[in-house]
Amino acid sequence: MAGRFPRDVPVLDHGEWSVEVRRSLYEFLRSMFDSVKVMNRVPQDPTEIQAGVSADPGTTSGITTVALEDHVHAIDTTGTPAVVGTTSAQGTGSGLARTNHSHRLGILSAKGDILGHDGSNPVAVPIGADGRVATADSADANGWSWQDQVAYLESWHVHDTVMATDLDEEPYTVAYTCPSGRRAEVLSIVVTNTDVAAREFDLFLGMGMISDIQESLDAGKSKVFQGPFLLNGGDRIQCYGYTTGVVSVSVFAVEYEDPATSVSFEASGALATTAAGPPYSEIYECPSGTKAKVSLVTITNLSAADAHTFNVYVEFDSGAVLISDTDQAIAANETVTLTVPFVLAEGDIVSAHSDDDTEVYVSVYAYQYPADPLMTTEAVTWAEIVGCAVDAPNTLRKTEPTVGWNAGAVSTRAILSGDGYVEFHFNVQQGMCGLSNGNASVSYTDIEFGLTHSLGTHLWSVFESGAFVASFAGYPSSAVARISVVDGVVRYYLDGVLIFTSSATPSYPLLVDSSLTGAAAEVVGATLAGYTLGASGY
Numbered sequence: 386m387a388g389r390f391p392r393d394v395p396v397l398d399h400g401e402w403s404v405e406v407r408r409s410l411y412e413f414l415r416s417m418f419d420s421v422k423v424m425n426r427v428p429q430d431p432t433e434i435q436a437g438v439s440a441d442p443g444t445t446s447g448i449t450t451v452a453l454e455d456h457v458h459a460i461d462t463t464g465t466p467a468v469v470g471t472t473s474a475q476g477t478g479s480g481l482a483r484t485n486h487s488h489r490l491g492i493l494s495a496k497g498d499i500l501g502h503d504g505s506n507p508v509a510v511p512i513g514a515d516g517r518v519a520t521a522d523s524a525d526a527n528g529w530s531w532q533d534q535v536a537y538l539e540s541w542h543v544h545d546t547v548m549a550t551d552l553d554e555e556p557y558t559v560a561y562t563c564p565s566g567r568r569a570e571v572l573s574i575v576v577t578n579t580d581v582a583a584r585e586f587d588l589f590l591g592m593g594m595i596s597d598i599q600e601s602l603d604a605g606k607s608k609v610f611q612g613p614f615l616l617n618g619g620d621r622i623q624c625y626g627y628t629t630g631v632v633s634v635s636v637f638a639v640e641y642e643d644p645a646t647s648v649s650f651e652a653s654g655a656l657a658t659t660a661a662g663p664p665y666s667e668i669y670e671c672p673s674g675t676k677a678k679v680s681l682v683t684i685t686n687l688s689a690a691d692a693h694t695f696n697v698y699v700e701f702d703s704g705a706v707l708i709s710d711t712d713q714a715i716a717a718n719e720t721v722t723l724t725v726p727f728v729l730a731e732g733d734i735v736s737a738h739s740d741d742d743t744e745v746y747v748s749v750y751a752y753q754y755p756a757d758p759l760m761t762t763e764a765v766t767w768a769e770i771v772g773c774a775v776d777a778p779n780t781l782r783k784t785e786p787t788v789g790w791n792a793g794a795v796s797t798r799a800i801l802s803g804d805g806y807v808e809f810h811f812n813v814q815q816g817m818c819g820l821s822n823g824n825a826s827v828s829y830t831d832i833e834f835g836l837t838h839s840l841g842t843h844l845w846s847v848f849e850s851g852a853f854v855a856s857f858a859g860y861p862s863s864a865v866a867r868i869s870v871v872d873g874v875v876r877y878y879l880d881g882v883l884i885f886t887s888s889a890t891p892s893y894p895l896l897v898d899s900s901l902t903g904a905a906a907e908v909v910g911a912t913l914a915g916y917t918l919g920a921s922g923y
Contacts, residue, residue, distance in 0.1 A: 495509075496512070497511070498510065498512065499519075501527040501528070502528070513531025514531065514761075517531040517532060518531070518532060545636050546560075547559070547560050547624075549633070550626055550629045550630075551625075551629045556621065557624055558624050558625065558626065558634070559622070559623055560621075560636050561636035561638065562621045563617060563619060563620045564640065565619060567642060568617055569615075569620075569638045569639065569640045569650075570613045570616075570639045571590070571614040572613060572638060573609055573611050574612070574635070576588060576596075576633070576634050577607040577632070577633045578602040578607075579633060581604050583602065584601075584604075584626070584627065584631050584632055585599045585600060585626075585627045586624055586632045587599065588610065588622075588634070589621075589623040590616075590652075591615075591620040591621070591652040591750075593652060593654050593746070594683065595610055595720060596610070597718050598685065598686075598687070598689070598718035599689075600718075602632070613680055615751070615752065616638075616650060617650055617652075622634070622636055651669070651677070651749075651750070651751045653749050654748035654749065656746055656747075657684075657695055657737035657738050657742065657746075658737075658742045660742075662698075662705070663698065663700050664736060665698055665705075665738040666736055666738055666742075666747075667734055667735075667736050668735045668737055669734065669749035670733070670734045671729040671732060671734075671751075671753075673731050673867055673878045674731060674867075674881075675731055675754060676730055677729040677733075677751040677753045677754070678727075678729075679726060679729065679751045680750055681722065681723070681724055681750040682697055682708070682722070682735065682747065682748070683722050684720065684722075684723070684737070684745060684747050684748075685721075686717055686719050686745055687745070688718070689717055692716050693714075693739055693740050693745050694714055694715070694740045695713055695740075695747070696711060696739070698735070698736045700733065700734040702886065705736070708725060708727070712740075715745065730871060732876050760804070760805065760914045760916055761914065762914040764911070764913075765779045765796045765897050766798065767781055767794040767796065768797045768923045770794040772792030772793070772827070773794055779910055779912065780910060780911070781793075781794055782906070783814070783816070783905055784905075790830075790901075791828075791902075792827060792902075793827045794899055795821070795896050795899070795921065795923050796896045797920065798913055798918050798919065798920065798921055799893075799894035799918070799920070800913070800915040800917065800918060801893060801919045802893050803916045803917050804869070804870060804872070805916065805917075805918070806868060806914050807819065807868050807897045808867045808911070808914070809911040810863050810865050810866060811862045811866075811907060811909065812862060812907040812909060813862050814840065815840045816899065816901040817829045817832055817836065817899065817901075818832070818835065818836065818837075818897065818908045818911065819848075819897075819898060820868055820896070821834070821895065822893065822895060824896070824923055827900055828851075829848060829851060829900040829902075830850065832898045832900060833849060833889070833891070833898075834868050834891065835848045835868075838862045840903055843858055843859055844856055845864070845884070847884075847885050850889075857879065857885070860879045864880045865880055866878070866879055867879075873890065875891055894921060894922075896923070
């Protein structure tokens, strides 16, 4: 066979042939790889690519590069953004990610939604009410919440110094008066004896006494009463000096503007009862719609001769907590101060009892805050209306001529979970309104937590699922009724006064339910509030 080839044909040995083949294959494969790279470099506009920015290239079917390495997503504010999916390209231009596109997050669906994180997953946080600000809040599931802006002003009231007189009648010597429209936090009060002999004095703060009765002060000495003490507009610090012109009183305070949304200061007092409890003698009750931080409790023995004993409690739904010693002794004319701060929810009570109900006086000083600064409050919109007409967005009037529990409606919105309340009042005719889980009928028996008033009287009654629970006299039909659920406990209020606490456990969601019996009976001004309001299903 070798004789068939011309003698001038070069003959390659095995080593030379292998080098040539490898070189040719390398050049071929490199050409193919460069072609693929060119095909995949989309978009190629240098304004869309920023070198040096590391990025995950991503792949399609394991081969095609979707996002080039070292790239950025340019932001184009012109045109209407289009959704870019994982396998489709939308927008204008020729690139996979085109000029006027956006990556849309499906969990953001409403105007003002903000992207948050609950510790496990991204979440949509609804925008807050107008004028509120985002504030770090470790108690919130998303780590922050919407809060009212602090709008009040403060001024430092450096001091007032007056000399006490021996005028033993109200008002005593007024050392300081909190101005009208302001609130004051008194940081300290200094009483000084400028005489060469020991002198006596009484020091009064608002409704209570913070010194001993006829407290003695050595010559040339001062006593500091350390705050904070809380005063509302018009409250006074007074002193009785027993001797004119030798006992001086200096007051150091911070005054605050008093807008409706600010913290309020409250002082209240009463004589302790001898009756066993609980409940004991009520000194202070945290009002409806508020929470309170108690900063100071003072106990004064008004007797000049007899020692007494006392006990001070904080009464929660779960029971009473003793904050003084058991049967703590108090000498004649003595004032004892309890300075351990504690927090109260609406309906919680500071109470006391003693061995004498005419001589032991207890005063409570507290900061009061809105209990529901983040609650949504809205007028009730009525649905499932039977035998009624809606005269206003949240007022329901019976039109059915037959007297009986045969007319009513429910709300389109409900408390889905957590705290909330319904608030309303009636006209002179009889009806019932409250909170229910569902809507089985128009009868009052379907209202799980309801309040009604009796025609022609000032008697209100609590009904739960059709069963009578309790009655309360002294409130007109126009009294503002509130039925609230806080920490799973339902409470009933009339004109802001707690009248009853339910032992029944509510089931969510809780909608507003009504039933009207009297001719032209009305549920007036119904309002629903809650942290988590949503559709009731009706």
